[in-house]
Amino acid sequence: MKTFEEKWTAWIDGELNEAERAEFEASLENRAAAELEKNQTLKLGALLKEQLQPRAMGNEEFFHHQLRERMAAETKQPAASSSAGTRESWWTIRRLLWTGATSLAAFAICTFFVLRQQPAPDQSQYLTQILNARVDPSVNPNATISIFQTKEDRVTVLWVDGLKSLPSDYAAK
Amino acid sequence: MDTEATAAEADVPELDLVRQAQEGNPEAFDQLVSRFRTRVFGMIYNMVHNEQDAWDLAQDSFLKAWKSIARFRGQSSFYTWLYRIVMNVTIDAMRKKQVKGGGAEFNDEIQLREIDPASRTVPHADALPHERMEHKEIRGRIDAAIAQLSPEHRAVILMKEIEDMQYHEIAESLGCSIGTVMSRLFYARKKLQNLLRDVYENV
Numbered sequence: 419m420k421t422f423e424e425k426w427t428a429w430i431d432g433e434l435n436e437a438e439r440a441e442f443e444a445s446l447e448n449r450a451a452a453e454l455e456k457n458q459t460l461k462l463g464a465l466l467k468e469q470l471q472p473r474a475m476g477n478e479e480f481f482h483h484q485l486r487e488r489m490a491a492e493t494k495q496p497a498a499s500s501s502a503g504t505r506e507s508w509w510t511i512r513r514l515l516w517t518g519a520t521s522l523a524a525f526a527i528c529t530f531f532v533l534r535q536q537p538a539p540d541q542s543q544y545l546t547q548i549l550n551a552r553v554d555p556s557v558n559p560n561a562t563i564s565i566f567q568t569k570e571d572r573v574t575v576l577w578v579d580g581l582k583s584l585p586s587d588y589a590a591k
Numbered sequence: 592m593d594t595e596a597t598a599a600e601a602d603v604p605e606l607d608l609v610r611q612a613q614e615g616n617p618e619a620f621d622q623l624v625s626r627f628r629t630r631v632f633g634m635i636y637n638m639v640h641n642e643q644d645a646w647d648l649a650q651d652s653f654l655k656a657w658k659s660i661a662r663f664r665g666q667s668s669f670y671t672w673l674y675r676i677v678m679n680v681t682i683d684a685m686r687k688k689q690v691k692g693g694g695a696e697f698n699d700e701i702q703l704r705e706i707d708p709a710s711r712t713v714p715h716a717d718a719l720p721h722e723r724m725e726h727k728e729i730r731g732r733i734d735a736a737i738a739q740l741s742p743e744h745r746a747v748i749l750m751k752e753i754e755d756m757q758y759h760e761i762a763e764s765l766g767c768s769i770g771t772v773m774s775r776l777f778y779a780r781k782k783l784q785n786l787l788r789d790v791y792e793n794v
Contacts (some may be wrong), residue, residue, distance in 0.1 A: 420770070421715070421770070421774065423773065423774045424770050424773040424774060424777075426777055427773040427774070427780075428773060428779075429777045431751075433758070448697065458784055458788070459784065459790070460781050460791075461791040462752075462780065462783055462784055462787060462791050464791075465729075465733070465787065465790065465791040465794060466733065466749075466752045466753060466783075467752055467753060469726075469730055470633075470637050470749070470752075470753050471633070472629050472630055472632070472633025472634070472636075472753075473632075473636060474629065474632055475628060475629060475632040475646070475649070476642070478628065481646070481649070482621060482624065483693070484626070484650060485621075485624060485650055485653055485654065486617060486621065486735050488654050489617055489620070489654065489657050490617070492654065492657065492658055493617075510687065512684035526720075528639070530769045565720070566721045567614055584637070588664070
């Protein structure tokens with residue numbers, strides 16, 4: 419018993435032994451006020467005891483009848499499921515494993531195709547268009563195209579040399 | 592311990608009934624229900640202040656006891672063990688109801704001055720006989736005061752003051768320490784004294 423609340427409660431309920439009681443009472447600053455408080459607590463207890471006596475339950479027979487029915491339902495339910503339960507548990511585990519593996523495989527396949535079709539996230543649509551473009555040697559025989567790219571700065575420089583005319587299908591969209 | 596069973600049924604020791612119930616005998620469990628139903632119902636009613644709710648929660652408590660009676664090892668009395676189930680079921684239901692209702696109840700900080708003396712929880716003096724009216728009025732005041740306590744504080748004060756249970760029995764029933772029981776009892780009493788001082792001083 420450590421806290422004041424615990425000691426006080428034990429004092430009210432007469433749960434302290436002689437030594438504890440004497441020690442606690444000596445520690446009280448105002449013994450008379452504490453005794454008054456104790457008296458009031460005891461009055462409260464007496465009032466509650468008098469007023470809150472258990473009330474009779476109505477329809478006791480129906481209470482038992484209803485409870486027996488619920489108990490019977492509870493007893494039947496586990497009995498019916500227990501025989502099939504052990505057998506089904508293995509099926510359930512295997513089914514779970516199979517479903518998990520299938521889902522994982524389907525996810526891996528989808529991810530592979532999606533990633534193959536998508537451009538790199540830091541590569542714009544226009545850059546892809548430029549990189550895929552080829553200069554027609556009949557139109558621009560001496561043309562050279564160089565690309566310098568700094569990914570950290572997100573800068574791409576396209577160096578075009580010897581280009582006489584822009585291909586008709588090369589306009590920016 | 593008061594019983595409600597017939598004389599013949601009352602002759603069977605409680606532990607024998609428990610053992611039979613553990614072996615799946617519903618009649619034995621039915622006798623246990625007969626012995627404890629009034630106390631269980633009364634305790635729940637004092638917690639929830641609603642007869643239908645108390646009935647349903649008593650049903651749920653006994654059903655839960657039936658389902659888990661195989662786990663009763665006899666380390667405490669059957670009644671203490673049963674009370675633990677009753678308290679779990681009741682406090683859980685009260686918490687759920689509080690969440691649904693917006694959580695206005697159980698404010699341990701509410702003081703007497705915040706309770707309207709003319710509130711609807713206090714029955715009016717109609718044409719009832721004087722004593723009956725007084726009793727109803729007092730009961731209404733007590734119910735209103737207890738309703739201000741948290742479920743745990745209600746449980747502690749009711750088990751101590753109404754059921755005369757020992758600290759360790761209350762602690763076992765609520766799954767907490769004896770120190771916690773004593774501390775809760777301290778605050779619950781203080782709160783009720785503030786709310787009911789005029790009642791117990793004038794009765």
